[in-house]
Every structure is written in structure tokens, then in C-alpha cells.
Amino acid sequence: MVLNFKRIGAVVGLVVAAASVLVPGVHADDPAPLLAEIPPGTKLVVGDPTTQKALEISGLIDELTFEVEWVNISGGPQTSEAFRARALDVGAVAEIPSIFANWNNLPVRNIAYRERRDPIAHPIYQFGIAPGVEVRSLEDFRGKRIAFSPGQAQGALVLRALQAAGLTRNDVTLVELPSTGDVYPVALASKQVDIAPIGGVNIRRYLAQYGPDGATTVAHGLRDDPSHLYSPQWVLDDPAKAAALAQYVSLWARATRWVNENPQVWIDEYYVKDQGLTREDGEYLVEQTGEQVVPATWDEVIARHQQTINLLAAELGYEPYGAERIFDRRFEPIAGAAFAAAE
Numbered sequence: 001m002v003l004n005f006k007r008i009g010a011v012v013g014l015v016v017a018a019a020s021v022l023v024p025g026v027h028a029d030d031p032a033p034l035l036a037e038i039p040p041g042t043k044l045v046v047g048d049p050t051t052q053k054a055l056e057i058s059g060l061i062d063e064l065t066f067e068v069e070w071v072n073i074s075g076g077p078q079t080s081e082a083f084r085a086r087a088l089d090v091g092a093v094a095e096i097p098s099i100f101a102n103w104n105n106l107p108v109r110n111i112a113y114r115e116r117r118d119p120i121a122h123p124i125y126q127f128g129i130a131p132g133v134e135v136r137s138l139e140d141f142r143g144k145r146i147a148f149s150p151g152q153a154q155g156a157l158v159l160r161a162l163q164a165a166g167l168t169r170n171d172v173t174l175v176e177l178p179s180t181g182d183v184y185p186v187a188l189a190s191k192q193v194d195i196a197p198i199g200g201v202n203i204r205r206y207l208a209q210y211g212p213d214g215a216t217t218v219a220h221g222l223r224d225d226p227s228h229l230y231s232p233q234w235v236l237d238d239p240a241k242a243a244a245l246a247q248y249v250s251l252w253a254r255a256t257r258w259v260n261e262n263p264q265v266w267i268d269e270y271y272v273k274d275q276g277l278t279r280e281d282g283e284y285l286v287e288q289t290g291e292q293v294v295p296a297t298w299d300e301v302i303a304r305h306q307q308t309i310n311l312l313a314a315e316l317g318y319e320p321y322g323a324e325r326i327f328d329r330r331f332e333p334i335a336g337a338a339f340a341a342a343e
Contacts (some may be wrong), residue, residue, distance in 0.1 A: 034241040035331050042066040042240040044154045044248065047082060048092040048229065050270075054255035054341060057269045058093035058262070066244040074151050075180070078104055089235045090245060094124075094153035095226035098326045099309055107111030109236060109328040110250045110337045113301050114256055114294045119225040121291035125157055125197040128206050130188045130276050131214040135195060138220060139164035141172055147184050147196035150175035150316060152301065153224065154197040155179070156308060159315050161220050169315055200288075201281045223304070227292075236328055249331055250338035257342040260291050296336035302327055 009144060044066065046052070052070050055061035073082050076097030082088035086205045090111070091097075101108045116122045129135045135144065137163050149155040162168060175193050177183055184196035187205045198206055198217075206215060229252060241326050259266050271282030295301065305323035313320040 003007065009267045022224050031305055032239060034246050035239050037246060038066050038243045039240040042244045043069065044089045044241060044244050045069045045071060045087065046248065047071050047079055047091050048090065048252070049074055050332060051092060051179050051255055053270050054266075055251060057265065057325045058255060058258040060251050060258065065092075065247065068248075069268075072109055074228050074282065076100070077178075080104075080157055081107065083232045089241060090231045090248065092227070092228055092229055095228065095305065095308060096151060096153045096156045096312075098228065098230045099305070100125055100151040102321070102326055108230050108234040109233060109326050110228045110230045111236070111245055111328050111331040112252055112294075113298060114227045114253075114292050114335070115223075115301075116225040116289065117291040119223045119291050122225075122288060123220065123222075124224045124288075125154065125199040126203050126217040126219055127161070128185065128196050128198040128203070129216045129218060130191050130194050131210055132191075133194045135216070135218055138162075139167075139199050141165055141195060143172065144194040145173045145175050147179070147187055147193045149179040150178065152179050154184075154199075156312060157220065157222065157224050159311055160308075163311060164222060174290070181318075201277065202271060203288075204281065204284050224281075226301070226304075230326075231328075241331075246331060246334055249334045253335035253338040254342045256292050256294060257339055294335045294339035296333070298327055298329065298332050333341070 012302070046068055049070070049072055052061075055064075059206070069076070071082070071088065073079055073088060073091060074093075076093050078090065079091035079093055080097060083101070098108050098110050127135075134142070135141065141162065142165075146158055147154075148158050157168070159172070164173065175187075177187055177193070177196075182202060184198050185202050186194075187193045188196050188198075188206065189210050203217060207217060209215075213281055229245075229249060231245060236245070267279060267282035267286060271277045271285060272279055277285075302323045309323055310320050312318060
């Protein structure tokens with residue numbers, strides 16, 4: 001597929017200009033309008049390794065007009081730590097980190113959002129079941145030991161699954177474990193826990209390695225697909241950095257479409273050459289992901305976030321707050337316009 005970069009750039013430029021005048025939902029106490037141009041000398045420190053590779057492989061990286069320092073940081077805990085150290089300007093995470101950051105005196109806001117077109121058919125996670133444990137549905141979670149990481153997407157998924165099954169955390173034993181690397185598959189195999197949410201190639205590898213011993217997985221039938229860019233408030237309050245973030249958001253959206261349209265190149269150049277996976281693993285991950293899309297508006301996204309905030313607050317003892325607080329709606333039209341224009 002050949003993208004008309006000049007046409008897309010013009011469209012996104014118009015959207016940024018429009019956003020600098022008025023965006024529905026922006027209130028008087030929101031930050032100043034986005035600058036139409038990025039001031040010379042502007043620099044961003046970006047922790048978004050997957051998009052970095054997508055931009056490099058697609059060639060879109062050549063359209064960045066500001067200095068970027070790429071850092072190999074991903075996931076909520078690492079990103080929040082870097083934000084607190086003032087060592088990072090923007091990161092890529094799932095739904096939960098921005099929610100918990102604001103509960104823990106780290107003011108951040110989401111500036112971009114994408115999701116999977118068919119999230120139920122293409123979930124990020126499945127629940128791994130330890131060998132010898134009988135679990136066939138979410139209702140069977142009662143009385144089981146479940147791996148739990150409260151400040152990460154996997155932890156929220158556990159609470160959603162319990163809610164969907166008509167259970168609460170009092171009906172199970174939540175075992176706090178970090179959801180990094182292969183911690184959860186190892187915990188399942190060693191029977192430290194009975195159930196744990198596992199994703200990516202860990203699903204395939206877990207079943208291949210421990211399936212003969214009786215390991216299984218259970219589908220949860222819930223949305224687990226939110227993906228965000230987010231930044232600290234002090235970065236968003238910097239007019240030059242905010243303008244650079246607007247350009248980055250547009251390229252992030254275009255890179256998302258490029259990956260959708262070029263799955264074989266993505267498998268070869270990213271999963272195999274960069275990540276060191278087998279081609280079979282790469283094909284599995286592309287199939288598991290399905291098509292990613294960038295919505296034009298955030299109204300439904302924010303409503304779903306509110307449900308998540310309310311659930312986490314009730315289950316974990318936090319004070320609920322309005323989800324609008326963690327979205328900077330100056331950026332709302334930018335990614336959607338860029339994604340649509342890349343067709």
C-alpha cells in the first residue's frame with residue numbers, strides 16, 4: 001500500500017490547527033491550545049519501543065521534525081518511574097497505568113488511544129490454568145489462587161473477570177506477583193498459583209510446554225485491548241513539547257495503519273529480526289492481534305474508563321474520580337484523522 005504522506009500531513013496539520021481553536025469537551029481549566037508549529041530545538045524523550053520500530057521499518061520516522069531520544073522503556077511500572085525522575089516525556093501503556101498514576105500523586109493524561117476492531121475474538125490475554133487444576137469457566141475461579149498485579153492491565157482484568165462471574169476478591173485468593181516476562185507462566189507451572197492472565201507468545205508456549213501435563217487456558221470474553229500514549233502534566237504544560245507530541249501522535253496513528261496493511265513485513269522485520277522470535281511466533285501474534293483501529297472520538301473510551309475506575313476504587317479502596325481528568329482532549333481529533341487519512 002502506498003501512503004500519500006503529503007496529503008496526510010496536510011490533513012493532520014489542519015486538524016492540529018482546528019484543535020488549537022476548539023475541541024468539544026475541552027474546559028476552561030484545560031491546558032493552552034496546541035501550537036500550530038513546533039518551535040526549533042524541541043526534544044522529546046520517548047518510551048515507545050514498538051512504535052519506534054514501526055516508524056523505522058515503514059520510513060515514517062523521516063517525517064519527525066523535532067529531536068527524539070528513544071529509550072527502551074515499556075509497561076506501567078517502568079514508565080511511571082521514569083516520569084517521576086523527569087527522564088521521560090511520553091510512554092505507551094494499556095488502560096490501567098494512567099489511572100493508578102493519578103491515585104499515586106503522579107499527574108498524567110492520555111493523549112492517544114487505539115483498540116482492536118474485534119476485541120472479543122482477538123483478546124490480548126487468556127487465563128492460564130495450572131496443570132491439574134479444573135477450571136472451565138470464570139465461575140470456576142471461586143476458591144482459587146489467582147496471580148494479581150494491581151497497578152497493571154492484568155490485575156484489572158482479574159477484577160473484571162470476577163465481576164463478570166458474580167464473584168468478588170473475597171471469593172478467591174489474590175497472590176500479588178509482577179506481570180513481567182514469564183513470571184506468570186512459571187508461577188502456573190510451579191503451582192504457586194492456580195490461575196494467571198497470560199498474553200502474547202506466552203499463551204502458545206505455555207500450552208506447548210505444559211499442555212501435556214494438563215495445563216489449559218480459559219477465554220474471558222471481555223475487552224482487554226485499550227492501548228494509550230500518555231504524558232505527565234508538566235510535559236503537556238510545555239507548549240513546545242505539546243506541539244511535538246501532536247506530531248508524534250499523528251505518526252503513531254499512521255504507523256498503526258501501516259502495521260495493519262503490512263503484516264508480512266512486520267513479522268519479518270520486527271518479530272523475527274528485531275525481537276528474535278520464530279516466524280511461527282510472529283504469525284501467531286499477528287493473528288492474535290487482528291486489526292487495530294484508532295477511533296475518531298473518545299466518548300465511549302472515557303465511559304469505559306469510568307467503569308474501570310469505579311471498579312478498581314470499589315475493590316482496592318481508592319477514591320473514585322472522573323475519567324475526563326486523565327484525558328487531554330486537545331489531542332482527541334489528531335490520531336483519528338491521521339489514521340483515517342492513511343487509507
